[in-house]
Amino acid sequence: MEKVSGLIVGFMLLSQLEVGISYKLICYFTNWAQHRPGIGKFMPENIPPCLCTHLIYAFAAIDSHHKIVTKEKNDEALYASFNSLKKKNPTLKTLLAVGGFNPQRFSTTVASKKTRAAFIFSAIKFVRKYDFDGLDLVWDHPGSRGSPFDNKKRYTVLLKELRQTLQSESKRSKKPRLLLAAALPASKAKIDAGFEVKKVGQYLDSIHVMTYDFHGAWNSFTGRNNPLFHAIPEQRESTFFNMEFAAKYWRDNGLPAEKIIIGFPTYGRTFMLKSSSNNSGGAPTVGPGPAGTYTRDPGYWAYYEICDFLKNSETQMFPAEIVPLASKGKVWLGYDDMNSFETKAAENQTQTTVIE
Numbered sequence: 001m002e003k004v005s006g007l008i009v010g011f012m013l014l015s016q017l018e019v020g021i022s023y024k025l026i027c028y029f030t031n032w033a034q035h036r037p038g039i040g041k042f043m044p045e046n047i048p049p050c051l052c053t054h055l056i057y058a059f060a061a062i063d064s065h066h067k068i069v070t071k072e073k074n075d076e077a078l079y080a081s082f083n084s085l086k087k088k089n090p091t092l093k094t095l096l097a098v099g100g101f102n103p104q105r106f107s108t109t110v111a112s113k114k115t116r117a118a119f120i121f122s123a124i125k126f127v128r129k130y131d132f133d134g135l136d137l138v139w140d141h142p143g144s145r146g147s148p149f150d151n152k153k154r155y156t157v158l159l160k161e162l163r164q165t166l167q168s169e170s171k172r173s174k175k176p177r178l179l180l181a182a183a184l185p186a187s188k189a190k191i192d193a194g195f196e197v198k199k200v201g202q203y204l205d206s207i208h209v210m211t212y213d214f215h216g217a218w219n220s221f222t223g224r225n226n227p228l229f230h231a232i233p234e235q236r237e238s239t240f241f242n243m244e245f246a247a248k249y250w251r252d253n254g255l256p257a258e259k260i261i262i263g264f265p266t267y268g269r270t271f272m273l274k275s276s277s278n279n280s281g282g283a284p285t286v287g288p289g290p291a292g293t294y295t296r297d298p299g300y301w302a303y304y305e306i307c308d309f310l311k312n313s314e315t316q317m318f319p320a321e322i323v324p325l326a327s328k329g330k331v332w333l334g335y336d337d338m339n340s341f342e343t344k345a346a347e348n349q350t351q352t353t354v355i356e
């Protein structure tokens, strides 16, 4: 399983359509996982080709001329092996994610019709050239955190122009239309500031709600990475920070339920407790837990690093409130395992069915 865990996030949609069950499992591959040492190194050829219905390659960037560009030296070679997975699974769809860079760049790119067009034309050409089936925009806070207020409207305009251009390109090239997806925030404040929800839903084929990173070492108290419901200890400070709230908030604001894909992180977030005697949810913390051997990023552990931590007999497991928790000494961990994924997927399915 450790190779599978190189996919950082899975997104899931289970919905009842007229032709039985339609199932989408959308997985992200990160182009920086290749730099991890030893067995942590993860390449496109390590992805099981039939595990996911859609694979997304993260990330490509935008240059100062608003053109889409690679980020890693060997991206072109990795694109080729990534997209050759479709030979082993002919129904697999692949998308290229644009993001993960200074969000200031998005602001300048959406600023005018001319700059938007530069991005749109370069993106379509690029995605076709490397044999992806679509594009995934990862900009989670237009209109807030230093992004001008007007970007809320400009984001919609970008999607509208992108969608129209994808349609005309499909007619002209006589190829199936490229897919258009976006990763969208789970935070109420970011949603309110950044997205004209109904319109956004109209232009996108699927919407990936980033229901993770709800709590992490940036907080001064312990909390879960991906809680399903709001839990008691963290509740005071983060009422809206849970999957249920995020999914319902997008839906109630007009996002079509059948397009909403919910995020499932295959990693956990760690904290350093202020005192090992208080390891409850909401307990005071002083910073991130130690970096993992392979991911080498304080406060973050891949699932295979979590398994190593849990193997240690001194680790204390807490009664799982859907999302499991563990601690050892001053290190505190909130994560997901197969049980929590199953519970969340079942809940997601129930909700989708109820909506329809």
Ligand SMILES: *[C@@H]1O[C@H](CO)[C@@H](O)[C@H](O)[C@H]1NC(C)=O
Binding pocket: 277, 278, 280, 282, 283, 284
């Ligand atoms: C742990 O910390 C929380 C938050 O400060 C506090 O409410 C709780 O009473 C503490 N529990 C213990 C056992 O000290």
